[in-house]
Amino acid sequence: MSSILKQTYNDVEGLKYISPKIAMEEAARCLLCYDAPCSQSCPAGTDPAKFIRSIRFRNVKGAAETIRENNPLGGICARVCPYDTLCEKACSATKIEKPIRIGLLQQFAVQQEKAYGMKNLKVSDTKKNKKVACVGAGPASLTVAAELAKAGYDVSIFEKEAKAGGMLTYGIAPVRLPQEVIDYDIEQIKNLGVKFNFNSKVTKEDLDTFDAVFVGTGLWGENLPNIEGINLQGSFSAVKFLKEFRKGNSYFVKDKNVVVVGGGDVAIDCAVTANVYGAKDVRIVYRRTLEEAPGNMREFVHAFERGISLTTNMAPVAVKGNGSVEKVEFEGFRNKTDNMTVSADIVVFATGQSSEAKDLGLFSDEYINEKGLIKANNTNITGKYFAGGDVVHGAKTVVEAVKAGKEATVAIINYLERKN
Ligand SMILES: Cc1cc2nc3c(=O)[nH]c(=O)nc-3n(C[C@H](O)[C@H](O)[C@H](O)COP(=O)(O)OP(=O)(O)OC[C@H]3O[C@@H](n4cnc5c(N)ncnc54)[C@H](O)[C@@H]3O)c2cc1C
Ligand code: SF4
Structure with a gap:
């Protein structure tokens, strides 16, 4: 070969x-x-x-x-x-x-x-008589599931959405990560015998029969600014906006004026996606300076080369329109007397995601920090519960979620072996 x-x-x-x-x-x-x-x-x-x-x-x-x-x-x-x-x-x-x-x-x-149809993930010949549940089907949980299944454990994933992948499937822009690439990696994990349960929000009782539980629920709360007009038609969070393209709906940006609020990679992804799918004009508006923006400079340059513009030092104060978005009003972030009104058909708020771990109903407040993230000591929360990925370390990257999943797997196996 x-x-x-x-x-x-x-x-x-x-x-x-x-x-x-x-x-x-x-x-x-x-x-x-x-x-x-x-x-x-x-x-x-x-x-x-x-x-x-x-x-x-x-x-x-x-x-x-x-x-x-x-x-x-x-x-x-x-x-x-x-x-x-x-x-x-x-x-x-x-x-x-x-x-x-x-x-x-x-x-x-x-x-x-x-x-070549190679099968490079293999299940151990020695089956372990232990059941593990993973809550969420994002990269952290998928990694735990794959590693535990390889080691011979019986793994079930419970996912609230209809598909696996977490932010891979519902967040990251399709222009950056085609669905076929996601589906292929996940297929390799399914082939290990991992059981997937979709549209499934578990309760603590549902998890009683499992020997260990991994929580990898990520950041799915929306951090939208509390401003007038935020719920008008045409106003989106970044994840809701990008989700439309995964569903195959791209026509809604064609020939439209799109304003993206934010200065990170997600804002750039939303802007480039709108541009790729035929928006008339795309403008990113960020509240600080370009030098302070968390987004990757190479990606900004790529966006500018595509004709996307950037306005800095401006923060949104209102979205205006009669039922649907017509314009967005901004004021200076540092100098409040500055102001600007931008005509827009669509406004996207790429202003971050937050944790909903408190609402899981799986553990008491002492295990949740002031940011809503799960407090985990070397990935262990308490007893048979483990956690990792964005819900523990905050917004990071896919490769960091894989790392967290691998570390959690080691801790889970140690725990299960000690129980024997
Ligand atoms: C728009 C966007 C673009 C990004 N682009 C990049 C990029 O280009 N490169 C990169 O490396 N990283 C990128 N990231 C970051 C990356 O996607 C995350 O760091 C990573 O997905 C975190 O993995 P996770 O498994 O911790 O959580 P997630 O991917 O968020 O997965 C959590 C899963 O848990 C599920 N869930 C939540 N609550 C429950 C519940 N109660 N019951 C059952 N299931 C539940 C969710 O539906 C989801 O499937 C991006 C993030 C966003 C938002
Ligand atoms: S950081 Fe690691 S996983 Fe990511 S591209 Fe480099 S070698 Fe590959």
Whole structure:
């Protein structure tokens, strides 16, 4: 197999095809560092040094195995990781010219895995007679489920939505992460025998029969500003806005004026999505300066190149319209006498998400901090309950959720082994 690399996906929308030639050329630039700083900088331990070495020697099966064994969401991470601040930032080749494109090589290996129908996640022959529940089907829970199922445990996931993936499926913009990529990684986890229960909000009693419970419910509360007109038709939170595109509804932005409020990566994603799907004008409005914005500067530049504009130092004070959005009023964030009114058909508030852990009804207030996040000591909350991902560490990234899931798995297995 190593010498006949398959031509993989067609170049359909968003599914970038990486040719074997490009992958081989890129892998050939790797300096094969002894201490591999790239691998040390991957939160999930995906071990890029090892899989790049395999690609370099045309052992694509070995590369795919390394990725999948270390990171059950390797295909997704290859698309959405902020590589330029993690593995690629650490790459030694940066000192000579530019970093190895690790994300691209990871995508290539996973595309080859799919093209050949490789099955790189395997269940242990030794079955453990223990049942574990995962609440939520986001990346943290999916990782716990995959790792525990691999180790022979009986795992059930309870998810309130109709599909698995959490913010992968309902948050991250489809232009960045195609649904097919999400579905493929999740399919590998389903093949391990993990049971998925959708449209399912569990109670404490439902969880009585499980030996351990992992809570990975993320941040699903909306942080919308308390201003006039926030509920007008055409006013969206970022997640509600992006969810429409996952449902296949993109026509609602065509030829429209779209204003996105926020300065993070999510705001940029919403703006680029609106632009890609034919909005007439897209403007990001952020309350501080560009230098202070948390969004990735490379992504901002990409947005500007597409014709998206940015207005800084302005905060929204009202959304106006007769039933639906017609304009948004802003005032200076630092200088309150400044003001600005922008015509808009759609306004998107990319102003963050909050935790709803308190409403789960699973534990008392002493286990919830002042931000509504779950207090977990080394991923353990209390007794058989464990937690991880955004609901514990606040808004981070997919690869950090995978890391949290792997750490929780170790703690859960230790707990279950101690009980034996
Ligand atoms: C719009 C947006 C764009 C992003 N873009 C990126 C990106 O480009 N790159 C990146 O690395 N990260 C990105 N992130 C961050 C990333 O998506 C999160 O850090 C990650 O998904 C957190 O994983 P999680 O498993 O902790 O939670 P989530 O992904 O939020 O999953 C939690 C799951 O729990 C379910 N749930 C909640 N309550 C219950 C309940 N009571 N019962 C049952 N199920 C429940 C939810 O429905 C959800 O499926 C983005 C986030 C957002 C919001
Ligand atoms: S999982 Fe993400 S951070 Fe880790 S090696 Fe892959 S692209 Fe880099």
